Each structure stands twice: as structure tokens, then as C-alpha cells.
Amino acid sequence: MKKILVTGGAGFIGSNFCNLSRKKFDVIALDNLFLGDKRNLDDEVTFVQGDAGSVEDLDKVGPVDYVLHLAGTSSAPLFAEDQFVEGYVNSVRCFVTTLDWARRNGVKKFLYASTSSLYANNPMPLTEDQHVKPPNHYAVTKELYEHCADCFHKVYPDMDLIGFRFMSVYGPNEEAKGKYANIISQFAWDIARDLEPVIYGDGSQTRDFTSVRDIVQGITLAIETEKKLGSKIFNIGTGRATSLNEIVSALAEAFEKPVRPKHIENPVKEGYVMGQHADISKIQAALGYQPKVILEDGIKEQVKQLRVERIKESSSDSLR
Template sequence: MSNPRYLVTGGAGFIGSNIVSALVSAGERVRVLDDLSTGSWENLAALESSSSVERIQGDIRNADTVARACAGVEVVLHQAALGSVPRSIDDPITSDAVNVGGTVTVLDVARKQGVRRVIFAASSAAYGDTEVLPKHEDMAPRPLSPYAVTKRACEHYCEVFARIYGLETISLRYFNVFGPHQTPEGVYAAAIPRFVDAALAQRPIRIFGDGEQTRDFCYVDNAVAANLLAATTPRKLTGEIVNIAGGRRVSLNALCTEIGRVMGRRLSVQHEDPRPGDVRHSLADVSRAKELIGYEPKVRWEEGLEPTIRFIEALRSSGLAAAARLVAASRPARTLVFAHNNHGAVNAVAARPEAT
């Protein structure tokens, strides 16, 4: 059997597993590399009997492992990382080793193995706090945490590998991606799954700060579409950086109100001291992503709440594998729509989730 065209590092994690599912739905074979430190094969439970997915458990810092994963691959969608600002503050050395060291290993092995293109999962954390909104790619980065520094350093490496070695690269700066396969467990969990899990358990929702801080939440199908557009664009990529977001912002207080509305209940909120490293306001200008790869956010954050809540309900009642299968079963109602462009590549846009 021929080698897969695509390698997804971190493919057993939140965004990575959604990318894998979308590629398989488009008829592609995919290789997945994950060390399972934060991901789980259960995220791919709906594909466990599929011959379209090849799994490799291993560390992106190990060049031999990465070489095995890159063999015969055309495009690497590099999602593997140690996420979370608080985690990086608690352990900056490991965050740097995995995020920077691992990414340099992926880039170096990829160019030696003849990989054509690497799509890097960057982060809006690189911007830090800025007085001007929306945030655009020409702004000078002001990272506020070790995590943000690691992501910015990786963007530089992507630019350098494109310039020196001719490896096509692009960095997708994600803004607060959320959706199915993102779990609420652990002290480093993201806001929306934490809020939903607390609401389902009828616990107070903990907000760090006054709740008037704003975020540009991006539903995961939008991020998946951005990756596939970047992977398949006929344009030659040379280390560009683009924002991937919803292009709208909402306060955390208003987010809680909307979660309560969708769930049909009034939620209790508990405000705590702000956390170090958190930015105050975030809003993206996505016009460069539209110009470069044709990206447009198709799913509003409000529309993404219902499938996210359903996933976390299933996770709480039946476990991760069952929740992942539920997502796959409902995929036709909120699927990614693929169309071949004039150059024969697969383009992708996210379709709106329909009520079920």
C-alpha cells in the first residue's frame, strides 16, 4: 500500500484528531504521530477499524521517530505541542523542549525526507496584550508567557527553513479554538470546556478576573478548514503567518450567559484573581488568511456551542471514545465541505452545524 500523503503530528489530540477525521472523510490516507502525553487514541475511536489511518506513538523530539513518520509524506500538519499558558509558566523548560525543540526536529527531518510543505499550528498568544484591535500579522509580537515565546520562536524557524532550505511552510495563528474532542479535565483545560463541564455538573463557573476580558473564539471546524486550505493551496508558501479566528470577540461574562441560554439554565459564576500571562483582549483580522489561502470563518462561535455541549455531555456520561463516536455519527450535520479547485487540489470550507 502506498504511503499516506499527510502526516498529522498531535493527531490524537483536540485539533489534530479533527483534522485526521476530515482528511479521511475526504478520501485521504493519513499517518498520525502522537506521544499521547495530552492526546488519546480514543479521539480516533470512530476510525479504529479504518485502513486509512496509520498510528505511530512517539515523541516529536526523537529524529528517528519523526523520520519514520515522515517517510513518503508530502504534507505535514504539525499540531503537536504542549499547550496552555499556565503549564508553560509552571514548567518552561519542558514547554520549550517540546514546542521549540520538537518543531525544529520536525522541520529538519521533513526537509531531509523530501516533504514538500509543513503547516505549523501557531498561536495568537504571540501577540500578547495590544492596545490596537483587531490584531494583524504586521504587529510587533509581545509575548507574555513562555508558551507564547515558544510559539513565536517556531514561527521564526518556519520562516528560516522556507528561506534557507526551500521547505514550504506557513504558520496558522490560532485564536482560542474550541469544539468537540477538547476535554475539560485537568488544571490546564481551556475556558469553554471548563465552563460547560461546570455548568453540566451544576458547579459555579470559575472566571479568572472580572470576566470583561474578551476573546475571539474559533470553532474547530474553521481551524480544520484553514489547515486543509493551507495544505492544498496551489500557491507556493514561504513562511507566511496568518490569523485563524472567528473575527468577532465576546467577553467571558457574555460567553457564560450564552452557554446558559443554550443549556436552558441560569449559571452561577465565581470570579477569582487574574492569572499571570493571560491577555486582556483578543480579536483577529483574518483578511490575510483569506487573501493567501482563501480562509473565511463559516461557523460562528455561538453555533459551535451546541455540538460542543453535546460532546462534553457524552464525555461525562460515556467516556471519550463514545463521545468521539457521537461526533463522527453527527458529522453529516456539521461536516466539512470539500470541493476540487481548478488546480485539482482539495479545498475545504466549514459548514454551519445544523440543529439536531
């Protein structure tokens, strides 16, 4: 069985990847538990508590065939004010340290998380070849990863480097992210606690909500392909735009109770993303990716697995 290190493996996407892939790969989750929770992981997944920016901690993992690098400062508000320096340092240190460690240890493929936030308010559908101008520090770190990967690959062409611009990901295991979680989780937690979900504006804003299962599918295809990919960027989404009003309706159906959201004036005056949906033709053509999870089914599955008692911080002041 091929061995894969998942940095940030106890986090939202990482834990879902580890749990869903543990029969296919020998997965090792490394996480410093900054936003992750070891309880997200199935018992069969090997867990190493450590820092992805520390060679000593990475060495504890031993030799692996692939690295899926998800560790880092995973949300734009985590770069605010007194967290600004540590936000950058953590993300950049983790990325370059893990990348260099992977090369020195003969890793075949280095897969990493970029973000769809890079697209800001670009015209849709969002394609990987569009010019991007990162709208915040979080997106700047992800664009840096992409440029760093390209330069690295020119010097060390043997290792494939594959970056994923995930769209808006939803699914189970987000409780430990608290107010940094996806809006579907935040609305679900509100409804579970009989609170009104708060929507900025009229609720017509859209996102390309993508089940974490489809994210895992895209990553897995990139790992398993025999094609030499070089240094590549792929969107992973559904290609479909869904409004927040539609999300509230789907949640009401999943909870089997009426939900009345509270609409407030949008406090974000500049750069708020009103719409998002990806062009997924590049990953479809290269890897045969096809989104499989129907949004309403994915939301029902997530609601079934809610563990509200594990939420780290109150979502009442959540960031939308």
C-alpha cells in the same frame, strides 16, 4: 490520495483535523499521549504512538506529502517551575526534528501551530505584521518557531512553511487537556457537573472564540492551494470578540438550564488579556478563508459531544 502526518494528532486540534479530513487526505496521527487521547480519533485514522522529537519514531510513519505539526508543550502553565526546562526542550526538540525530517523526506508543505498569545495586549484588530513581544515562555517557543521557519526557508526554499496564529479555539475532544483546556470546555464541564463556572472580574473580557471546524478549514485551504506560499504566517480566527458573559449565556442555552457564574477578583495582576479579536484579511485574501461556524451552534455541538468522564484532571482549579 495525498498523505499527511499530523504530529500531536491525538490532541484537541489534531484529532479534529484527522477526523474531519480523513476522507480528503490519508491522515496519520503521531502522538506520545502526553495530553492526547487515542479515543479522540475515529477508527479509520491511522495512529502511531511516538515522539515527534525522535527521528526513529517519525521514520515509522514512512513517506508523506505534507506535515501538520501540532505536537509540543501546548499551554503557558506547562512551563512553570519544575516543568520549565522540559517545556522548552519538548517544544523546540519536536519542532526542529520534525522540520528537518520533513525536508529530508521531500515533504511539499510544513504547516505548524504558532499562537495568538504572541499578541498579548496589542491593539486590535490583531494583524500579523504587528510587533510582538511574547508575554510568556509558551509564546516565546512559538515566536522561535516562526523565526526558525523563516531562516530554514532561506536555505531550503522548495518546501513551503506555513505558521498559524490560532485565536481561542473551542470544540469537542478537549477532555484529555483537563485544566489546560479552553475556557468554553471548562465552563461546560462545570455546568455538566452542576458547579458554578468561575469568572475573573465582571466577565466583560473578550476572546476571538473560533470553532475548531474553522481552524480545520484554514489549514485545509493552506494545504490545497496551488499558490507557492513560501514562509508565511496567518491568523485563523473569526474577527469577532465575544465576552465571557456571552459565553455563559450561550452555554446556558445549550444546556437548557439557568447558569449563575461566580465572579471573583482577577488573581492575575499583570498582563491579563482583556480583549482579543483578529484581523483575518490576510488569510481571506490569500486562501479564501471564511469563518462559517456560528458560535451558538458550535457551542451546542460541543455540549452534545461532552464526555465528562474522560477529563484527566479536575477543572475546579482550572487556569483561566
